[in-house]
Amino acid sequence: IDIKALRGSTKGVITLDPGYKNTGSCESAITFLDGEKGILRYRGYSIEELAEKADFLEVAYLLIFGELPTQEQLDKFHADIKSHSVVDDDIKKILDAFPKSAHPMGVLASLTSALTAFNPTSVNVDSEEEMYNAIVRILGKFPILVAWTMRKKHGMPLDYGSSSLGYVENILQMMFKNPTSDYEQNPILINALDKLLILHADHEQNCSTSTVRITGSSHAGLFVSLAAGISALWGPLHGGANQAVLEMLEAIKEDGGDTKKYMAKAKDKNDPFRLMGFGHRVYKNFDPRAKIIKVAANEVLSDLGVEDPILDIARGLEKEALEDPYFVDRKLYPNVDFYSGIIYRAMGIPVEMFTVMFALGRLPGWIAQWREMRLRKEPIGRPRQLYTGETYRPFKSIEKR
Numbered sequence: 001i002d003i004k005a006l007r008g009s010t011k012g013v014i015t016l017d018p019g020y021k022n023t024g025s026c027e028s029a030i031t032f033l034d035g036e037k038g039i040l041r042y043r044g045y046s047i048e049e050l051a052e053k054a055d056f057l058e059v060a061y062l063l064i065f066g067e068l069p070t071q072e073q074l075d076k077f078h079a080d081i082k083s084h085s086v087v088d089d090d091i092k093k094i095l096d097a098f099p100k101s102a103h104p105m106g107v108l109a110s111l112t113s114a115l116t117a118f119n120p121t122s123v124n125v126d127s128e129e130e131m132y133n134a135i136v137r138i139l140g141k142f143p144i145l146v147a148w149t150m151r152k153k154h155g156m157p158l159d160y161g162s163s164s165l166g167y168v169e170n171i172l173q174m175m176f177k178n179p180t181s182d183y184e185q186n187p188i189l190i191n192a193l194d195k196l197l198i199l200h201a202d203h204e205q206n207c208s209t210s211t212v213r214i215t216g217s218s219h220a221g222l223f224v225s226l227a228a229g230i231s232a233l234w235g236p237l238h239g240g241a242n243q244a245v246l247e248m249l250e251a252i253k254e255d256g257g258d259t260k261k262y263m264a265k266a267k268d269k270n271d272p273f274r275l276m277g278f279g280h281r282v283y284k285n286f287d288p289r290a291k292i293i294k295v296a297a298n299e300v301l302s303d304l305g306v307e308d309p310i311l312d313i314a315r316g317l318e319k320e321a322l323e324d325p326y327f328v329d330r331k332l333y334p335n336v337d338f339y340s341g342i343i344y345r346a347m348g349i350p351v352e353m354f355t356v357m358f359a360l361g362r363l364p365g366w367i368a369q370w371r372e373m374r375l376r377k378e379p380i381g382r383p384r385q386l387y388t389g390e391t392y393r394p395f396k397s398i399e400k401r
């Protein structure tokens with residue numbers, strides 16, 4: 001499609017498609033998704049192979065620049081990111097101003113936006129070089145913000161981690177390092193987090209990614225476009241589902257573990273309750289990421305020697321849903337968030353941080369989509385509407401209303 005030829009063609013018929021269920025907003029060469037067959041590929045590579053064979057930073061490079069990096073390219077990318085793995089001291093003051101009760105997603109969105117003020121050269125970026133510099137900056141700084149939102153909430157002193165560590169190892173260190181002792185890296189946790197981040201890294205034009213693209217389409221800077229995406233991800237129908245799943249599983253456990261009762265609630269059209277972690281706008285088959293995560297959850301829990309009754313409840317719900325005509329007819333299968341919270345919990349990550357971890361994983365996808373949109377010189381995103389309000393009415397003065 002010649003995007004340029006489409007420009008200015010605003011005289012056509014307006015299609016009404018609430019929720020954009022059948023509307024393509026762009027062309028994209030980043031992520032292929034077949035919801036009927038349950039296929040997900042990043043730049044042509046299957047999610048199964050990437051989750052097994054690649055690491056998160058390689059996948060980030062692949063998504064953003066289109067090819068798997070050579071060792072030399074990967075080393076340079078990592079070194080450039082490390083050189084920006086620091087934030088201005090005043091960011092700490094902004095963090096301090098938040099109450100402890102603040103949700104980490106709100107804090108993360110605000111701090112990501114605030115980074116703009118301290119990195120003015122990352123705002124008006126046009127050339128590929130300027131884009132690259134903004135990208136390595138945010139990849140360096142974002143994990144610090146993620147770790148700090150958690151440390152702040154738990155009253156832990158802020159930590160910068162160590163530049164000698166791998167990207168994901170350093171994230172764990174920054175999150176969990178105790179001020180009085182060394183943090184002992186656990187390969188099981190590094191591997192599990194790496195896999196989770198890869199699985200969340202991109203998912204074509206979902207709610208938060210579309211938000212990033214449309215915000216960036218006004219040529220607002222990368223960091224504020226990402227902050228908009230973080231806000232969109234926060235909602236329980238999107239990234240917030242991983243927190244909601246765990247809270248739901250806890251509530252079922254507290255209530256005696258009666259999964260059938262909650263299945264009935266989910267099917268009752270007079271009850272607003274939905275089975276969190278089930279259903280997807282695009283997948284009408286198993287979410288391939290859920291399959292990988294389910295296996296990983298079993299492995300992580302058994303490797304760590306954790307017995308979690310929540311996992312049994314999750315398995316029970318899944319089994320019942322797969323046999324229930326309501327779920328079968330509507331093609332409601334477990335999605336990526338159904339099992340991810342169980343792994344995060346086993347890793348010692350607090351529940352209110354789950355969606356923040358999703359944002360950390362999605363960061364390269366948002367960046368890749370923003371970069372693609374800018375390089376293709378896409379026009380500003382501006383949907384139309386069908387007006388359903390009053391026709392012309394003469395103004396009524398206040399005493400006559």
Ligand code: ACO
Nearest residue numbers: 236237238239241266274275276277278279280281330335
């Ligand atoms: N529990 C019970 N019923 C459900 C569920 C659910 N989790 N999800 C969908 N349904 C029902 C709807 O009530 C509707 O039934 P109806 O046809 O009788 O009216 C039908 O299935 C279709 O649902 P929609 O809401 O129209 O589907 P939509 O594509 O708009 O929504 C969504 C998809 C938001 C993911 C939805 O399935 C949902 O709310 N799931 C729970 C939240 C969740 O897990 N979100 C994470 C999504 S994945 C991600 O963002 C990473």
